[in-house]
Amino acid sequence: MQMTQEETATKLSDLLRGELSAVETYSQAIDKMHQANLISILQEAHNCHAARANIITGKMRELGIEPPMSSGVWGAFARLMENSAQLFGDRATIAVLEEGEDHGLGLYKAHYADNDPVVKKLVREFLPKQEGTHRIMQDLKISLA
Numbered sequence: 001m002q003m004t005q006e007e008t009a010t011k012l013s014d015l016l017r018g019e020l021s022a023v024e025t026y027s028q029a030i031d032k033m034h035q036a037n038l039i040s041i042l043q044e045a046h047n048c049h050a051a052r053a054n055i056i057t058g059k060m061r062e063l064g065i066e067p068p069m070s071s072g073v074w075g076a077f078a079r080l081m082e083n084s085a086q087l088f089g090d091r092a093t094i095a096v097l098e099e100g101e102d103h104g105l106g107l108y109k110a111h112y113a114d115n116d117p118v119v120k121k122l123v124r125e126f127l128p129k130q131e132g133t134h135r136i137m138q139d140l141k142i143s144l145a
Contacts, residue, residue: 003116009065011111011119012056015126018104019053021071022046022133025100029093038090041140042097045133052126059122091144098137105134 026046033039060067108130111123 013068016056017071018107019049022049094140098141101134101137
C-alpha cells in the first residue's frame, strides 16, 4: 500500500513532537536536579532523544516535509508535570520522566507494524533506544523509592 506524503508527514511529526517533548523535559530536569550522579544519567537520555529528533528532522527535510518546531500539546503537558515535580524533588522528577518514557514507548510500539516504509524503518531503529531510556528511568524510579 502506497503512503501519501501527508500520511508520512503526520506520523513523522507525531514521533518528532514526542522526541522534542522528551528533550525539553530532560533539559528542565537537568537544570533542577540536585544529585550530580543523576545529572549524567539524565544527560545521556537527553542526548539520545536529541539525536533521534535530529534524525527525524533530517528525514522529514529529505522528503520535503516541514518538521514541527515545537513539541505541541504533549510538550506543554510535560512542562506542567515537570514544573510540578520540581516542587517535590528528584524522585518526583524521575517519576515524571519515566511517565514520559512510557508515552514515548507507546508511540513507537503503535507504529512498529506501520505500513509506511519510512516510518517503519525509523521506528524499528529507534524502538530499542526508546526501550533503553525507558528502562533507565524505570530503574532510577525504583532505586529512589
